[in-house]
Amino acid sequence: MLKNKPVYNYDIEECNQLFKKGVYPIGCGIGDKDGRVFHVFTANRRYFDMVKLINFEMNEKRQSNM
Incomplete structure (x- = not known):
């Protein structure tokens, strides 16, 4: 039995x-x-955890450009 399931990510920039x-x-x-x-x-x-960090960094970058 698999302990870790697969996640399919279609967001190339996030990848x-x-x-x-x-x-x-x-x-x-x-x-x-x-x-x-x-x-x-x-x-x-x-x-x-890394996906959350990347989303946080992208939001910070967007806010700093405003």
């Missing part, structure tokens, strides 16, 4: 930021219905 922060995918692919590229990550605490 690039995850790569820079040391979170690497376990796979990638192209969606059958829409043809968009996605990366597959392991759904663990590190992944979700």
Whole structure:
């Protein structure tokens, strides 16, 4: 039985930021219905913490540009 489930991320910019922060995918692919590229990550605490950090940094950047 799998302890960590897969997470499919279609946001390429967010994926690039995850790569820079040391979170690497376990796979990638192209969606059958829409043809968009996605990366597959392991759904663990590190992944979700980094996604929260990236979203926080993006919001801070947007607010500083206003």
